Amino acid sequence: MKDTLLKAINEAGNLMKESFNGVFKITHKEGINNLVTEVDQACERLITKIIKEKFPDHGIVGEEYGEHDMQARYKWIVDPIDGTVNFAHGVPLCCVSIGLMDGNTMIMGAVYNPLMNELFFAEKGKGAFLNDNPIRVSKNRELERAFLVTGFPYHFPIGKNPFSIFERLVTSGIPVRRLGSAALDLCWVACGRFDGFWEYNLNPWDVAAGYLIVEEAGGTVTDFYNKTNSIWDKETLATNGLIHEDLRAEIIA
DSSP states (O other): OHHHHHHHHHHHHHHHHHHTTSOOOEEESSSTTOEEEHHHHHHHHHHHHHHHHHOTTOEEEETTTEEEOTTSSEEEEEEEEESHHHHHTTOSOOEEEEEEEETTEEEEEEEEETTTTEEEEEETTSOEEETTEEOOOOOOOOGGGOOEEEOOOSSOOTTOOHHHHHHHHHHTTOOEEOOSOHHHHHHHHHTTSOSEEEEESOOHHHHHHHHHHHHHTTOEEEOTTSOBOOTTOSEEEEEOSSSHHHHHHHHHO
16 A cells, blocks of 8 residues: 555656646635645546555545545545645645545555655654655754744634734744645654644645654644544644643643
8 A cells, every 4th residue: 555655646746746837727615715726636636546546445535526435444535735825826835645544543644745855754653754764853842942833724713713822922932934734834843844833624634644744753643632633623733742732731821
């Protein structure tokens, strides 16, 4: 299954790279700035074809074409382009993300940004890698010295204001970035570029591969109330583990 995962993500990444800064059709989902391009759709069709040719009985959950064969033991969670708005505007912070579940357990995941030539990969119990080199989360223990990343959902959760958390951290002097790709945010925590990441209202395809990559790199992933996270949850907190409780306290304050 690893060979199929890597074949699918590399071929989709190549298609994405070939199309970057090109001419392609752009449409909208439920909001005017929630975009989908014909490249997203072509990448998902390509990934699905590669998986189904090898494993016709496996299930697939894709951002663009929905769920198929969900009763299957193995399910592939596919985001053909995470960071579509960036991609559509020529910003090279976007990627292909594919995770593989055995039952309810993530067992393998990869995130590929072909524009930066960075392929993140993890297999449960075997560590996390960037371009075949082992990666680990940062060793920073102090929230005051942390470098953080976040994102803002298209639809804010009822009774929640994500900007209040952002404002509280930034006005205390903590640098916070917003890249526009949750999958990359998670991978950049995994390799130590960021110390922590949080966001509301993410979808399974945004986080499936990234969750495993963070955990296999030694990090911690939970919801905002410290429950072990599921890719189906709507709250994501991922850190190096050392600042987890301090950042969580700021988020729920």
